[in-house]
Amino acid sequence: MRRDPQAVFAARMHPGARWLPFDQLKPLIDDDRLGWIRRSDLADEALEIFLGLDDGMPRFAAAMSAEGLDGEARDVRAAAMTLSPADAAIAAHGRSLVDWHQRHGFCANCGAMTALAKAGYARSCGGCGAEHFPRTDPVVIMLALDGDRCLLGRQPQFPKGFMSALAGFVEPGESIDEAVRRELHEEAGIRIGRVAHVASQPWPFPSSLMIGAFAEAETTEIRLDDDELEEARWFTKDEIHAVFAGNGPVNAPPPMAIAWTLLRTWADN
Amino acid sequence: MRRDPQAVFAARMHPGARWLPFDQLKPLIDDDRLGWIRRSDLADEALEIFLGLDDGMPRFAAAMSAEGLDGEARDVRAAAMTLSPADAAIAAHGRSLVDWHQRHGFCANCGAMTALAKAGYARSCGGCGAEHFPRTDPVVIMLALDGDRCLLGRQPQFPKGFMSALAGFVEPGESIDEAVRRELHEEAGIRIGRVAHVASQPWPFPSSLMIGAFAEAETTEIRLDDDELEEARWFTKDEIHAVFAGNGPVNAPPPMAIAWTLLRTWADN
Structure with a gap:
């Protein structure tokens, strides 16, 4: 339509x-x-x-x-x-x-003003005629797994006591698996083997597509990238069960977050 | 760096x-x-x-x-x-x-000129200060499966004799699985049950991330969207084996395309 x-x-x-x-x-x-x-x-x-x-x-x-x-x-x-x-x-x-x-009133190609088109699913430029479409930014969010343990981290802006799966934007030129491996290596110094896709969901703040995965850790020593994370550590399945029961060492992500799905899926299997 | x-x-x-x-x-x-x-x-x-x-x-x-x-x-x-x-x-x-x-010399937010930043991984606006990053557009490409048969289609711009897996952009607000279901329903009228992720790869023409999946067909009657496809039909595994052997009814996608991986993975299993 x-x-x-x-x-x-x-x-x-x-x-x-x-x-x-x-x-x-x-x-x-x-x-x-x-x-x-x-x-x-x-x-x-x-x-x-x-x-x-x-x-x-x-x-x-x-x-x-x-x-x-x-x-x-x-x-x-x-x-x-x-x-x-x-x-x-x-x-x-x-x-x-x-x-x-x-935030897209102007054409990135020529600087002229753009107008709403296609009932709101595009903007067209009055100058060069370029059509612009809303962007959807793929983001990988992944649980590094080492047998009975999974890796959670804390970004500086997280609420107190809250940790979650590590995440980052897929960069131009990468596959999803490559992004998972690069992010875990850059942020926590972990080398990853096999990557398994779990689920995805839109996260429109402003425009992400969250792609959730499990990542088999081949190394376990954590080297933090201080710019990205202020803490990261391995949690046992028992600890994650306690987190879901409300008496764990950290707070769990809310059920609407895909990190919840990742943790729940892993902990229940 | x-x-x-x-x-x-x-x-x-x-x-x-x-x-x-x-x-x-x-x-x-x-x-x-x-x-x-x-x-x-x-x-x-x-x-x-x-x-x-x-x-x-x-x-x-x-x-x-x-x-x-x-x-x-x-x-x-x-x-x-x-x-x-x-x-x-x-x-x-x-x-x-x-x-x-x-194609991004100007700021979409205010129309001022932008300059290269972060060694080429961003552009920053001299007017409003907004930072702009290269986009990566997630695209689903999927093989609808009905037991021993898979669905291939032909876009009008395809070379003669060439058919491939159906594909389309993930839209804002959708998950990957939802995009797979919507595209197959819009383009071919097929209802889809389970979706399984297979592999992904960057396709930088100009900036796609191709996400390959298998999609279980719940209906098989094809209703074409003439704007998108000029033909679509079901192929048996034997036909796909013949395609790879070079004597099939159509030409196969090249090995560098993820459609090749989808077809090969399905046909060999």
Whole structure:
């Protein structure tokens, strides 16, 4: 539908069409649910992005002030704790696209102004005609494994008492496995053998695709890159079970994080 | 090293330092090897990107004219047939970074001019101070499987007689598995159950990360999206064996393509 301007125009006119306002990137939340509004409440100057159909009903994100509307504009990550998983995913996805539009008003190729295109899934340049698409940055997040032990680390900005799987951006020219090996070597000095893909999930803060993996450690001595990590150490399965039970030596990542899936999958097997 | 301007300056002065010229994105090739040059042959105005260390010797890409140098500037994909796999990967990676710099002279956020930073792994804006990094676009490429049969398709721009695994960009807000399911449903009308990750590889034309997967088909009736594919059909394992033997009904993807790995892995198991 996004490629068809007439279909998107018709979708906007559909009586079941709804818009989710994003005010300063914060979605409107009303009583722990998304604050969808009707066309009559849409601000004239709102930037609109087509999100898709929900049971045949068109859904849009709208960058606009939430003043005077029912509910409250709330930070997506804080709201994710109380929204349903489906609503949290919509809020995060909409926020990511609105953010991208607001930071891509100009063409990287020629510097001219760009305009929203393809119902919000592209911007086109008025100068050189280049088309720009939202980026999705692949990130590897991996649990280095040494038999009954797994490696967790602490970035300086983590909350106190919290450790998680190591992670880093896939760089141009790398495969996923190469990125896993490079990151564990750079950040913790660990050499890795086999890499196994576990799962992936979008993490739209602002636009990551988290790719979770297990990585077999061939060495275990930790050499920290102080710029990236302030601590890293090996944890036994018993310690991780204790972490999940709430009485471990550190705090576990929240269930919405893929690091949780990695730890849970490993600890339960 | 890229974060340390003094280290990169020292690397440039290293007697073993070499530069690979890219003329109009074409690397210098001399007698089926990369045409590395010394600093004395480097053009004054060359855009330089630090690629890394080869056995302790610094290596750079240099966007500059190749006129007067030994060898010939050649298209990366054509040259990949005769270069060693390691050299082909360096040429493709360098081309991808040069291309990105040349198309990102301006800041998407404010429209001001940007300058090369971090030894070529970033550009920074002289106006608003935003930092921009090369993008890596995750692409799923997958073999839908129905027992003894796999699905191949033909994009309109493919060479005659050539079919391959279906593929498409991972969109913002999706996981890898969701992208696999969406693409196969949109392009061929096939419903997918389980998805299994097989392998990944960079495909820097201009900047893709190809993520290869097997996808269990739950339906087999093909409904083509004419905008994307001009043909798609199921092939038996016997047919794929014949394709690899050079007497099949279509031509196989080249061994450097991940589609080859997918087909080979499936057919040999």
